[in-house]
Amino acid sequence: MNNISNIIAGAEKIGCKYRLDAPMSEYTSFKTGGKADVVFLPSTELQLRSILRMCSDEEIKPFIFGNGSNLLVSDDGIRGVTIRLSNNFEEIKLINETTIYCTAGTKLATLCKFALEHSLTGLEFAYGIPGTAGGAAYMNAGAYGGEMKDVLYSCNHIDFSGNPGRLIGEQLGLGYRCSAYTDKYFVITGLTLVLEKGDKEQINAKMQELLQKRIDKQPLDLPSAGSFFKRPEGNFAGALIEQCGLKGFSVGGAQVSVKHAGFVVNKGGATTADIMELGILVSEKVLEETGVQLEREVKYIG
Numbered sequence: 001m002n003n004i005s006n007i008i009a010g011a012e013k014i015g016c017k018y019r020l021d022a023p024m025s026e027y028t029s030f031k032t033g034g035k036a037d038v039v040f041l042p043s044t045e046l047q048l049r050s051i052l053r054m055c056s057d058e059e060i061k062p063f064i065f066g067n068g069s070n071l072l073v074s075d076d077g078i079r080g081v082t083i084r085l086s087n088n089f090e091e092i093k094l095i096n097e098t099t100i101y102c103t104a105g106t107k108l109a110t111l112c113k114f115a116l117e118h119s120l121t122g123l124e125f126a127y128g129i130p131g132t133a134g135g136a137a138y139m140n141a142g143a144y145g146g147e148m149k150d151v152l153y154s155c156n157h158i159d160f161s162g163n164p165g166r167l168i169g170e171q172l173g174l175g176y177r178c179s180a181y182t183d184k185y186f187v188i189t190g191l192t193l194v195l196e197k198g199d200k201e202q203i204n205a206k207m208q209e210l211l212q213k214r215i216d217k218q219p220l221d222l223p224s225a226g227s228f229f230k231r232p233e234g235n236f237a238g239a240l241i242e243q244c245g246l247k248g249f250s251v252g253g254a255q256v257s258v259k260h261a262g263f264v265v266n267k268g269g270a271t272t273a274d275i276m277e278l279g280i281l282v283s284e285k286v287l288e289e290t291g292v293q294l295e296r297e298v299k300y301i302g
Ligand SMILES: Cc1cc2nc3c(=O)[nH]c(=O)nc-3n(C[C@H](O)[C@H](O)[C@H](O)COP(=O)(O)OP(=O)(O)OC[C@H]3O[C@@H](n4cnc5c(N)ncnc54)[C@H](O)[C@@H]3O)c2cc1C
Pocket: 029, 063, 064, 065, 066, 067, 068, 069, 070, 071, 085, 104, 128, 129, 130, 131, 132, 133, 134, 135, 136, 137, 138, 139, 140, 141, 142, 143, 181, 186, 187, 188, 189, 218, 220, 224, 225, 226, 227, 299
């Protein structure tokens, strides 16, 4: 904790906000998880860079997250340094007629509305995904036939020595729910997205249509992290889980959603251990009955 105290003292000097013993259940869409020793909430790139440099000096690898909508945090919490880039790190601007730059904490909803405002098409698929732009780039988030790969031109990042860098195009390594940043411990600071000029009314209609699909099909009234498993080649995790009769199957407060079997929900009082155990039991049963190995999409930390 001594090393962390030095970073906290440094953060105070540069006016970077932080929270001690931060309950991660307040920062994750699953509403589970223990306390993080400290969560830093930088509001400028300068603050972020200073925190990362102090971490590097103290040989601490911080954990970075955005909106916590694809995250399961251990019930024991997170030791060391955690950095949140969400509404504390939100900025968006038009670079030219069809190019947008936004900082990593910008919500996808904000980004989609900004594109709409400027009659730019290409991001409609992302409307309704409750993450940040940084989290979406890291995960190559996608839905309804679209993915970040289609619109992401480049990402700015900072490595853990505090040095800035940039990945462009192919270098981003965007694949199914993964990118060159996956498990790499770089911090994505900003995204450049290239869209196309479109018709405002049509863009809006598409966004509303896709949002309505989510409302109709997904258990949005209960805490979750969206699809719990990745889509297996040539199949759907939800269909396989339903086929195995697991809709509604529960462990403690964790449940396979009765509305959409691809979602695990916190029906009340779930712990992360409940959710993890449920995930293991479901994938074991699916493997036994269908021969398909499911892989968890949701990231676990702790
Ligand atoms: C109801 C619901 C519906 C969903 N629907 C979809 C969907 O249709 N399609 C889809 O793809 N996902 C979906 N998701 C999952 C989730 O919203 C996406 O994966 C989203 O992109 C995660 O963004 P986030 O900011 O919440 O990331 P977090 O959950 O905070 O983090 C996810 C991962 O990204 C890393 N990360 C986050 N920000 C940064 C950064 N700035 N720099 C480096 N690493 C970073 C974290 O370390 C972590 O490993 C859904 C989730 C919910 C709850």
